[in-house]
Amino acid sequence: xxxxxxxxxxxxxxxxxxxxxxxGIIGTYLIIVGRFMRYSPPVPSSGKVKNKMxxxxxxxxxxxxxxxxxxxxxxxxxxxxxxARQFPHHRFVGYELSFLPYYVSKFRTRHLTNLQIVxxxxxxxxxxxxxxxxxxxxxxxxxxxxxxxxxxxxSEALIYVNxxxxxxxxxDRTVSFGSEYETFYVYRLDRTGHE
Numbered sequence: 001x002x003x004x005x006x007x008x009x010x011x012x013x014x015x016x017x018x019x020x021x022x023x024g025i026i027g028t029y030l031i032i033v034g035r036f037m038r039y040s041p042p043v044p045s046s047g048k049v050k051n052k053m054x055x056x057x058x059x060x061x062x063x064x065x066x067x068x069x070x071x072x073x074x075x076x077x078x079x080x081x082x083x084a085r086q087f088p089h090h091r092f093v094g095y096e097l098s099f100l101p102y103y104v105s106k107f108r109t110r111h112l113t114n115l116q117i118v119x120x121x122x123x124x125x126x127x128x129x130x131x132x133x134x135x136x137x138x139x140x141x142x143x144x145x146x147x148x149x150x151x152x153x154x155s156e157a158l159i160y161v162n163x164x165x166x167x168x169x170x171x172d173r174t175v176s177f178g179s180e181y182e183t184f185y186v187y188r189l190d191r192t193g194h195e
Contacts, residue, residue, distance in 0.1 A: 052184070056175075057079075061090055069092045069133075072133060073097075073136060081108060081112070091116075092114055094117045096119060127149060127153060134160045136162035146166035146168070161184060163184065171185035171186060
């Protein structure tokens with residue numbers, strides 16, 4: 001009977017040590033990622049929102065050629081990658097500062113000549129030639145983006161915004177699947193204005 005108690009105690013000690021190691025690895029990862037992450041963390045869109053945005057964007061791109069599509073905070077490349085494959089006659093650019101998502105998306109997109117993933121602050125980029133933009137940024141970044149980037153865009157630019165709106169600008173269209181997290185907004189700069 002006492003051997004079972006020893007075995008159980010050893011097992012519990014091993015499980016406890018494993019939990020401490022896992023928490024240490026997670027903590028270290030978050031500290032390292034936090035040092036490289038200056039803006040919004042990479043958060044994937046919900047499946048419904050992603051699929052509907054891709055469908056809408058594909059309809060917009062299908063009868064056009066030579067457009068520039070930009071993702072501000074492109075994360076793992078889940079929006080740009082399928083579109084770049086489907087529309088090789090358009091140019092796609094993703095801006096991503098976070099270390100791990102940048103390198104993963106660079107690897108995933110390495111064979112696509114019409115898709116470029118850039119590790120750069122998009123506020124320092126020239127977006128004047130962008131025809132369609134995607135962004136899923138936190139509210140403070142949406143405010144900064146609205147103040148600093150929107151005035152430099154083409155007047156006919158189309159913008160898909162996931163979850164958080166531009167303050168003081170009405171979206172042209174809202175698409176919701178029943179929750180705030182599953183909502184995106186479409187802005188047409190030629191048909192919207194500051195309130």
